Amino acid sequence: MVTTALLCLLSGALFDVSEIPVDSRQAVCFMAAGPTGRTDLMVLSGNQLKRYPSANFQRGQVLRLDEGTSAFDIADLDDDEIPEVVAIQGTAIKRFSYGADSGSAETLFELETLFTAASTPFPRVLVLPFEEKKVLALPRRDALELRHLDGSLAARFPVGRDAPLSMSFGRPFSARVVDPPEVAAPGGLEFRVNTVIARLPSLPETLAPGMAPLGPGYRYGTRRQAREALGQPVRLWPWFPLAPDGASRVRALYATENAHVTVVRIQGDPGTPQGSSHVGPPRRYPGQMLTAADVFPDFNGDGLTDLLLWDAPDPSPSIGMLTRALATRSWPLRMTVHLYDARHRRFSAKPAGILQLRSPVAWFLEQPGRPPIRHMVLADFDGDGQTDLACSTTPQTYSVWCWGEKGFNGPPDFSCVLGENLLNVAFRADLDGSGRTSLGLRGASKIHVLQARAGATPP
Amino acid sequence: MIAAVLAIALGALAFDARELPGIEVTGVRPLSGKAITNYSHADLDGDGLTDILLDDAILFQRQGGYPAASRYALPDAGDAARLQAWNGDLYLWSESLLSRYRWHERGWERVVAYALPRPETDPLPAASGATGGRRQAFLHDFDGDGTPEVFSVTPEGVHVFARHGAGYNEAGLLNILPGRRITSDAVPRLWLPEARRLSFPVLKMACRLVMEGDGITVLLREAVDSETVRYGRTRYRWDGEQAVARGTETTQAVASYLHPCRLNDDGMLDLAGGCEKTSETTMLPLPVYETWASLDGGKTFHVRRSASIPGFRPRCAFVDFDGDGQADMITEETGLFEGGAREAMSRLLTLPEVGHTVRVFRQQDGGFARQPALRAVFVIRLESPAAAQGDMFSRYRAGKLVDVSGDFDGDGSRDLVVQDRIDRLSVHLVRDWIFRSTPDAVLSIDRAAQFAVADVNDDGRSDIVLHEEGKMSRVYFSREEGP
Numbered sequence: 001m002v003t004t005a006l007l008c009l010l011s012g013a014l015f016d017v018s019e020i021p022v023d024s025r026q027a028v029c030f031m032a033a034g035p036t037g038r039t040d041l042m043v044l045s046g047n048q049l050k051r052y053p054s055a056n057f058q059r060g061q062v063l064r065l066d067e068g069t070s071a072f073d074i075a076d077l078d079d080d081e082i083p084e085v086v087a088i089q090g091t092a093i094k095r096f097s098y099g100a101d102s103g104s105a106e107t108l109f110e111l112e113t114l115f116t117a118a119s120t121p122f123p124r125v126l127v128l129p130f131e132e133k134k135v136l137a138l139p140r141r142d143a144l145e146l147r148h149l150d151g152s153l154a155a156r157f158p159v160g161r162d163a164p165l166s167m168s169f170g171r172p173f174s175a176r177v178v179d180p181p182e183v184a185a186p187g188g189l190e191f192r193v194n195t196v197i198a199r200l201p202s203l204p205e206t207l208a209p210g211m212a213p214l215g216p217g218y219r220y221g222t223r224r225q226a227r228e229a230l231g232q233p234v235r236l237w238p239w240f241p242l243a244p245d246g247a248s249r250v251r252a253l254y255a256t257e258n259a260h261v262t263v264v265r266i267q268g269d270p271g272t273p274q275g276s277s278h279v280g281p282p283r284r285y286p287g288q289m290l291t292a293a294d295v296f297p298d299f300n301g302d303g304l305t306d307l308l309l310w311d312a313p314d315p316s317p318s319i320g321m322l323t324r325a326l327a328t329r330s331w332p333l334r335m336t337v338h339l340y341d342a343r344h345r346r347f348s349a350k351p352a353g354i355l356q357l358r359s360p361v362a363w364f365l366e367q368p369g370r371p372p373i374r375h376m377v378l379a380d381f382d383g384d385g386q387t388d389l390a391c392s393t394t395p396q397t398y399s400v401w402c403w404g405e406k407g408f409n410g411p412p413d414f415s416c417v418l419g420e421n422l423l424n425v426a427f428r429a430d431l432d433g434s435g436r437t438s439l440g441l442r443g444a445s446k447i448h449v450l451q452a453r454a455g456a457t458p459p
Numbered sequence: 460m461i462a463a464v465l466a467i468a469l470g471a472l473a474f475d476a477r478e479l480p481g482i483e484v485t486g487v488r489p490l491s492g493k494a495i496t497n498y499s500h501a502d503l504d505g506d507g508l509t510d511i512l513l514d515d516a517i518l519f520q521r522q523g524g525y526p527a528a529s530r531y532a533l534p535d536a537g538d539a540a541r542l543q544a545w546n547g548d549l550y551l552w553s554e555s556l557l558s559r560y561r562w563h564e565r566g567w568e569r570v571v572a573y574a575l576p577r578p579e580t581d582p583l584p585a586a587s588g589a590t591g592g593r594r595q596a597f598l599h600d601f602d603g604d605g606t607p608e609v610f611s612v613t614p615e616g617v618h619v620f621a622r623h624g625a626g627y628n629e630a631g632l633l634n635i636l637p638g639r640r641i642t643s644d645a646v647p648r649l650w651l652p653e654a655r656r657l658s659f660p661v662l663k664m665a666c667r668l669v670m671e672g673d674g675i676t677v678l679l680r681e682a683v684d685s686e687t688v689r690y691g692r693t694r695y696r697w698d699g700e701q702a703v704a705r706g707t708e709t710t711q712a713v714a715s716y717l718h719p720c721r722l723n724d725d726g727m728l729d730l731a732g733g734c735e736k737t738s739e740t741t742m743l744p745l746p747v748y749e750t751w752a753s754l755d756g757g758k759t760f761h762v763r764r765s766a767s768i769p770g771f772r773p774r775c776a777f778v779d780f781d782g783d784g785q786a787d788m789i790t791e792e793t794g795l796f797e798g799g800a801r802e803a804m805s806r807l808l809t810l811p812e813v814g815h816t817v818r819v820f821r822q823q824d825g826g827f828a829r830q831p832a833l834r835a836v837f838v839i840r841l842e843s844p845a846a847a848q849g850d851m852f853s854r855y856r857a858g859k860l861v862d863v864s865g866d867f868d869g870d871g872s873r874d875l876v877v878q879d880r881i882d883r884l885s886v887h888l889v890r891d892w893i894f895r896s897t898p899d900a901v902l903s904i905d906r907a908a909q910f911a912v913a914d915v916n917d918d919g920r921s922d923i924v925l926h927e928e929g930k931m932s933r934v935y936f937s938r939e940e941g942p
Contacts, residue, residue: 025684025686026687028646029646030647031648033651115641115660117640122641123649124647124658128655139660173580173582174582175582175668177595179495179596180488180495181721182490182491182718182719182720183676183719183721184670185721187671188669188670189596189599190667190670191669192667193668194664195662196662198660198661198662201659325804362737362746
């Protein structure tokens with residue numbers, strides 16, 4: 001284990017920082033229940049599974065999966081609060097103790113599944129509570145079968161043509177001529193053959209929440225939808241719920257007027273004759289919507305979604321700006337938070353929080369119109385119940401701002417230099433149930449873990 | 460059809476403009492330089508001139524053009540029928556009947572019809588358009604006897620039907636398609652317990668199927684991870700009854716932006732593509748476009764780097780420029796960032812034009828020449844500075860203003876077309892690897908028009924096709940002399 005070598009500028013002592021080496025970019029990182037009741041970080045590289053307990057991310061333990069292992073799960077099979085590993089190898093369904101290699105595995109039973117033909121290990125949800133017992137959910141060619149640990153059938157849910165309720169997604173089969181051909185010699189024929197199929201068995205309510213939807217239940221509209229919304233009837237505008245918990249059906253509809261203005265209308269006013277169909281007047285806010293998938297920021301913790309916008313000045317032939325841009329290779333960027341004012345049924349005109357940053361010029365150039373903000377996470381990092389904000393400020397620097405009484409403070413509450421370019425956010429999780437979110441930042445050679453520090457006080 | 464409306468000539472190159480309803484040229488294959496069209500070429504009236512076969516009509520070539528009076532509907536065989544021209548006849552394969560039609564003075568005559576049900580799992584033809592539409596091939600002469608076999612690609616494999624006596628019978632089902640495999644795209648959440656979600660695995664298969672004589676090749680693309688792929692090539696030979704495997708080769712893991720292609724005829728699998736990177740060595744973080752090619756199945760690579768703008772993709776990166784049968788590498792470089800940083804920034808903010816350089820690296824000696832055989836420099840007027848991101852700049856970034864795939868004088872060497880003004884196309888002929896900055900022909904075009912290049916009438920000289928939303932396509936047929 002490489003000890004922490006991060007250059008961190010800690011002002012709020014929000015995180016303990018550690019580094020976990022990964023030997024290839026193909027390594028898969030995920031969280032799993034650990035034997036101590038805490039959470040483990042798992043890094044899968046080929047057939048080697050490395051386990052890092054969250055109590056001490058610096059001590060990794062290697063578990064080897066047998067050659068030919070295709071799918072595995074880590075879950076508590078016998079309710080002793082100690083997880084086991086269930087692994088599929090060919091037709092063999094195996095179980096072994098957490099912490100042991102799969103060489104010591106016990107074969108539970110044999111069954112042909114869709115995983116049989118695969119040979120590369122990948123984590124899957126295989127263990128499921130069903131009728132007060134743990135069963136194994138095994139996808140087969142024509143059904144999803146729930147099997148007891150002795151292999152006996154607990155339930156069967158057909159998929160495909162013979163299923164009572166057949167749902168599938170993807171493209172079952174297509175063979176399209178490639179004309180002109182790209183590979184074939186002159187006079188030859190060439191086809192592009194594709195098939196993608198994702199079947200959904202019809203599961204009973206008792207298994208809920210069983211089957212994952214193909215995507216999250218809600219997505220923000222696309223940037224293009226927002227750009228084109230003003231020319232559309234307001235019912236077609238993209239929107240987000242003001243009360244994501246379903247406490248009310250009030251929505252915020254939004255449209256991008258131009259690169260510097262977003263128009264917002266509030267829909268759903270029980271006090272009006274139209275009720276939920278009532279749409280309030282358009283209000284203009286400076287900047288463009290900044291969204292994180294499936295996250296509804298609530299900066300002041302009142303249960304209502306707030307508005308997060310970004311804006312950047314247009315390039316202009318200002319010598320001062322140019323000179324600074326050339327010197328720093330960065331360009332100014334502003335993020336603003338407008339809190340929802342339930343009494344007046346609108347977002348506040350005056351921003352309650354402003355972040356002034358400089359983003360690398362390359363991020364502006366990469367995809368014009370896309371926010372020049374990378375790896376943004378909206379979550380509660382200090383455990384005060386309010387949404388905080390984290391993002392990259394350079395390719396190798398990651399910073400966190402916690403929302404306080406006066407909104408965001410100017411400088412970040414936490415910042416660290418990773419020593420390598422950040423590729424993605426590998427995980428974000430409340431590891432100890434304290435309400436504080438920890439982060440795993442994936443670089444090419446390491447996972448940089450920012451573990452929420454117990455006892456850290458909000459700034 | 461509207462009669463010739465325009466002819467422009469400078470020197471020996473001239474263009475006649477015609478409106479051709481229904482014709483679309485949507486671009487070029489970036490790795491071969493061949494035009495992507497919504498039509499096929501065939502001589503279906505036996506006059507020795509190339510006709511244009513659309514999904515629903517035939518345009519016969521008459522006196523060098525395609526007048527409206529020579530446009531005829533195809534025989535009605537239902538929307539689900541596939542169609543293909545073969546040796547001067549038109550074949551239509553409906554759900555149950557294979558029909559062969561021949562054109563006579565007065566119209567279509569059905570020469571013969573065979574009861575030949577398509578396999579139940581035969582996918583329906585796609586909607587009409589430039590991706591094949593109903594013109595999905597189903598005839599191929601596997602055994603080289605001059606009589607085409609009929610085939611259908613289905614999930615079970617390739618059904619082959621051969622002519623026996625008065626009918627077609629199933630000669631074999633070639634079980635050669637790779638099986639669907641489980642994808643490992645998204646890592647599921649195993650923790651917290653309440654966050655665990657069961658999911659039925661997604662099964663996927665993507666391959667190319669290539670038929671050349673009695674050979675059938677299956678080219679399978681498999682993701683190694685999110686950034687790399689591996690290609691497996693399995694060759695088969697049709698022996699009259701089944702496909703006999705002749706071996707499999709697998710490439711090393713290569714970047715996912717590399718795609719299989721045919722850059723020469725040496726039988727090795729070629730891979731090519733491009734990616735955008737950012738130069739870390741310059742004052743400004745300049746985007747660089749890298750053009751990659753491998754002529755040996757991914758063992759070694761030839762890479763050329765060009766200063767670029769974010770999101771830029773060249774229209775065509777490989778084309779047989781000199782007609783020697785080997786595809787040459789084309790790079791395009793923007794002049795936006797030339798000079799010092801301050802100069803570049805000033806140009807971005809104030810200058811409504813951009814310098815653009817095309818380089819051609821010849822394929823030779825098993826690789827690509829280190830030095831370009833051709834270097835062509837243009838100045839393109841953008842109407843407004845690049846920073847304003849106007850319409851012309853958007854087209855520039857999309858690679859729509861420069862085309863190197865055409866041969867307008869039919870000399871076997873590719874020529875260049877540049878939309879160097881929003882209302883003008885300049886055609887530069889290339890002879891003996893010499894590029895002249897003075898255009899050989901200039902076409903005035905509507906400001907909203909976008910251009911494509913294809914040899915529409917198959918006379919060996921490329922033509923220019925203009926598309927404009929809501930208007931019929933206009934084809935500028937190239938010819939040797941002025942009117």
